Amino acid sequence: MVLLKWVLGSPRPMVRSVFTQYLPSEHLSYRYHEAMSTMRVPPSIEEVTNLLRAVIDPELGSDIVELGMAYCAEVSDRGEVVVAVKLTIGGCPLRGQIKKDIESRVATHPGVSHVKIEWGEMNAEERSATMAKARWNAKENAKETAIPATTRILAIASGKGGVGKSSVTVNLAASIAAKGFTVGVLDADIWGFSVPRMLGLDQRLEAEHDPISDRPKIQPNQRVVGKGLLKVVSTGFLVENESTALMWRGLMLTKAVEQFLNDVAWGELDYLLIDMPPGTGDVQMGLARMLPRTDMIIVTTPAVSAQKVAIRAADMARRSYLRIAGVIENMSAFVCDHGTSYPLFGTGGGQALADEIGAPLLGQVPIESSVAEGGDIGEPVSLAGIGPAADAFRAIATLIVTETVPPVQMADCSARTFSESEVSLRPREK
Ligand SMILES: Nc1ncnc2c1ncn2[C@@H]1O[C@H](COP(=O)(O)OP(=O)(O)O)[C@@H](O)[C@H]1O
Numbered sequence: 001m002v003l004l005k006w007v008l009g010s011p012r013p014m015v016r017s018v019f020t021q022y023l024p025s026e027h028l029s030y031r032y033h034e035a036m037s038t039m040r041v042p043p044s045i046e047e048v049t050n051l052l053r054a055v056i057d058p059e060l061g062s063d064i065v066e067l068g069m070a071y072c073a074e075v076s077d078r079g080e081v082v083v084a085v086k087l088t089i090g091g092c093p094l095r096g097q098i099k100k101d102i103e104s105r106v107a108t109h110p111g112v113s114h115v116k117i118e119w120g121e122m123n124a125e126e127r128s129a130t131m132a133k134a135r136w137n138a139k140e141n142a143k144e145t146a147i148p149a150t151t152r153i154l155a156i157a158s159g160k161g162g163v164g165k166s167s168v169t170v171n172l173a174a175s176i177a178a179k180g181f182t183v184g185v186l187d188a189d190i191w192g193f194s195v196p197r198m199l200g201l202d203q204r205l206e207a208e209h210d211p212i213s214d215r216p217k218i219q220p221n222q223r224v225v226g227k228g229l230l231k232v233v234s235t236g237f238l239v240e241n242e243s244t245a246l247m248w249r250g251l252m253l254t255k256a257v258e259q260f261l262n263d264v265a266w267g268e269l270d271y272l273l274i275d276m277p278p279g280t281g282d283v284q285m286g287l288a289r290m291l292p293r294t295d296m297i298i299v300t301t302p303a304v305s306a307q308k309v310a311i312r313a314a315d316m317a318r319r320s321y322l323r324i325a326g327v328i329e330n331m332s333a334f335v336c337d338h339g340t341s342y343p344l345f346g347t348g349g350g351q352a353l354a355d356e357i358g359a360p361l362l363g364q365v366p367i368e369s370s371v372a373e374g375g376d377i378g379e380p381v382s383l384a385g386i387g388p389a390a391d392a393f394r395a396i397a398t399l400i401v402t403e404t405v406p407p408v409q410m411a412d413c414s415a416r417t418f419s420e421s422e423v424s425l426r427p428r429e430k
């Protein structure tokens, strides 16, 4: 008890975050949340630096701290943070993206009130040091990470199962792919997978020799969607049927997810959507370690009682410094043809959660039999379906690609072409 008091009362958020990982989250989330919302202790320089490590220079493929492009210059008592950034070339269009990523990452710390960026430009010497570092990293990391640095990663999570995580994952993935993007879907619900059925895929996964890493790599199942493409990996493609998935109980969840991230030949991806297993913190922690640039989307039902459970998922994200990109309310009021609204699972929960955790409400998907039917026949309703649920999924997908988490734009970065020949030394999968 004394330890708990000391941890929760500690003015150093880092101390809290390290210790609170090991405490049962039911006891913790409320106290933790309460503590976080009332204390607002500014971060240390070191904590800001750790947050900056989640910002990847998409072209060079490493984080901006490691590349020597950014450091935390100052943190005031009022939580105003100054980050100094030196771009390889001042006019590079990636500047806007780096700015947005820095601001949103650093703002995940509850003690931060404002983020200011001081821009600079590298001289020739600094530039060549950065390029050398990028080259070295590319060589060292080539064997481990199969997710391109330009991929936007969205983890779809919730406090508990049955709220529609998998339905949201497949419908958003299909809808984003329909816009012409290549979208990976990683079914991280190792024991309770439903992605294969919902996307109408059942082929066994095959491994092929990968010439780049000189190892066998798992080839994801693919489904063409309009001009786009889905690349899907699930334990459902490895076991005979849904009941034999129990076999995997002995497998460590984090290890399985790690293997799907590293040993799959993902190739080029604009987006990777991860259907998270319900409730577990260790997968979030693993993701934060392996892919700190992951954005979380929290799915909740409209019932206000669901919010406590959903806040726990948000707390877990915060503790591992993952950004919460937004909230989706699923199973919202069903409106019949006569215009009568049937709020079967209550109302207002999505907005309440969004307000509570300070993230936008990306949309509300009404409860509709077409969603469940689409899942059963492997045809996501967001593709050719009609009705408010299909429209809601498509609107959220549009919001994501245009505003919330737009794709990394690599085109027209001509200011950097001189360095492209150096970067092209990096092994890239085609
Ligand atoms: N908006 C909705 N309208 C109707 N049924 C839905 C909706 N969202 C999900 N469902 C159904 O609810 C059940 C649980 O959804 P699922 O996506 O599997 O949840 P989770 O992955 O969170 O466990 C499924 O049978 C699914 O078809």
Ligand SMILES: [Mg+2]
Binding pocket: 165, 166, 167, 189, 192, 193, 194
């Ligand atoms: Mg599911």
